[in-house]
Amino acid sequence: xxxxxAPPISRAMRALALASASVFxxxxxxxxxxxxxxxxxRPGIMMDLPVPSLPKHISAPLAAxxxxxxxxxxxxxxxxxxxxVADPALIENSPQGPLPRIADDGRTPMAAYAAPALSGKFRxxxxxxxxxxxxxxxxxxxxxxxxxxxxxxAPYAMDVQRWVSEGRQLGHEALLELPMEPFDxxxxxxxxxxLRSGVDRDSNGQRLEWVLSRFTGYAGVTNLLGQRFxxxxxxxxxxxxxxxxxxxxxxxxxxxxxxxxxxxxSRSGTAFAKASGTLDGIQTALEIDKQLSNLEAQAxxxxxxxxxxxxxxxxxxxxxxxxxxLEKRGFVLVPVSAIVSQPPK
Numbered sequence: 001x002x003x004x005x006a007p008p009i010s011r012a013m014r015a016l017a018l019a020s021a022s023v024f025x026x027x028x029x030x031x032x033x034x035x036x037x038x039x040x041x042r043p044g045i046m047m048d049l050p051v052p053s054l055p056k057h058i059s060a061p062l063a064a065x066x067x068x069x070x071x072x073x074x075x076x077x078x079x080x081x082x083x084x085v086a087d088p089a090l091i092e093n094s095p096q097g098p099l100p101r102i103a104d105d106g107r108t109p110m111a112a113y114a115a116p117a118l119s120g121k122f123r124x125x126x127x128x129x130x131x132x133x134x135x136x137x138x139x140x141x142x143x144x145x146x147x148x149x150x151x152x153x154a155p156y157a158m159d160v161q162r163w164v165s166e167g168r169q170l171g172h173e174a175l176l177e178l179p180m181e182p183f184d185x186x187x188x189x190x191x192x193x194x195l196r197s198g199v200d201r202d203s204n205g206q207r208l209e210w211v212l213s214r215f216t217g218y219a220g221v222t223n224l225l226g227q228r229f230x231x232x233x234x235x236x237x238x239x240x241x242x243x244x245x246x247x248x249x250x251x252x253x254x255x256x257x258x259x260x261x262x263x264x265x266s267r268s269g270t271a272f273a274k275a276s277g278t279l280d281g282i283q284t285a286l287e288i289d290k291q292l293s294n295l296e297a298q299a300x301x302x303x304x305x306x307x308x309x310x311x312x313x314x315x316x317x318x319x320x321x322x323x324x325x326l327e328k329r330g331f332v333l334v335p336v337s338a339i340v341s342q343p344p345k
C-alpha cells in the first residue's frame with residue numbers, strides 16, 4: 001500500500017503564515033510595553049504658527065466668561081466724576097439686576113446717559129466695541145481714545161461696571177453689546193444668554209432682561225455678532241419693542257449685510273442708528289486711514305456718518321491720530337446719541 005503524503009505548502013501560504021505570526025508578535029510586544037511602561041507616546045510634528053487675530057466683536061471666548069455681577073439695588077444717584085452712571089428714577093430694580101426704564105417724568109436713559117456733543121456742520125461718530133473682557137485691552141482703549149468716541153461693552157466680565165464708569169468719567173458714551181445668534185451658532189457662540197431665532201418670545205425676553213441688567217449708564221445697545229438674528233424680523237421685533245419701551249437706542253454696527261434692524265426699529269418706534277462702514281476689516285494703518293477718510297466724505301455728503309471698529313491696538317492708534325486734526329478740517333467727533341434717528345411721536 002502506498003503511503004499518503006501531505007500536499008506541498010505553497011510559497012504564498014508560507015508567506016501569509018509568516019506575516020500573521022509577525023503581526024501577532026508585534027501586538028503582543030506592544031501590549032506588554034503598555035502594561036509595563038504605560039501609554040506609548042509617539043513623536044509628533046509641532047509647528048510654531050502665529051496666533052490669528054480674533055474675529056471682530058469677539059475679544060475672548062465669551063461663552064466661557066464669568067457672568068457679570070450687577071448691583072443688587074440702585075437706590076441713589078451714582079456719578080462717575082460729573083457723568084451720570086445710575087439714577088433710581090431711570091431704573092427698574094429686578095431680581096437679576098437693574099433694568100433701564102423711562103422715568104415717570106418722561107426722561108429716557110438714552111438722553112440721561114448720553115455723552116456731551118459738540119456742535120458742528122459735519123458730524124462723525126466712532127464706535128469701538130469689545131471692551132470689558134480683557135482688562136489690558138480695555139485700559140489701553142480708555143487711555144488712547146478721545147472722549148467723543150462711543151464705547152461698546154460686552155456684558156459678561158465681572159468688573160464691567162467699573163470699566164463703564166471709568167469710560168463715562170472720561171467723557172465717553174457707553175453701549176451695551178447684546179449677544180445675538182450668528183449663522184454658525186454654536187461654533188461661534190456669543191455667550192449663554194444669546195438672543196436666538198426660532199425660540200419663543202418669553203425665552204428671548206428673559207435673556208434680553210438678563211443682559212440689560214448687567215450694568216448701568218449705557219445710552220443704547222448694539223449687536224454682538226447676530227447675523228442670523230438681525231436677519232429675522234419675527235425674532236427681532238419683540239426685542240426691539242422692549243428696547244423702545246425702556247428708552248434706549250439700538251445701534252447696528254453694520255457687520256450684518258442682511259440686517260432688517262432699520263425697518264424693525266422704525267415699526268417699533270425704537271431710536272436707531274447704523275454704521276456707515278467698518279474701519280478695521282483689514283487691520284493696517286493704511287486701510288484704517290482710508291476708511292476714516294471715507295467717513296469724512298460721507299459726512300460732507302450727508303451731514304453725519306458713523307464708523308465701527310474693534311479695540312485692536314492699530315485701530316485705537318489710528319483713531320487717536322486722526323482725531324487730533326479733525327476740527328481743523330471742519331468736522332466734529334460726536335457720540336452716537338447725537339446722530340441717532342428719533343422714533344416718530
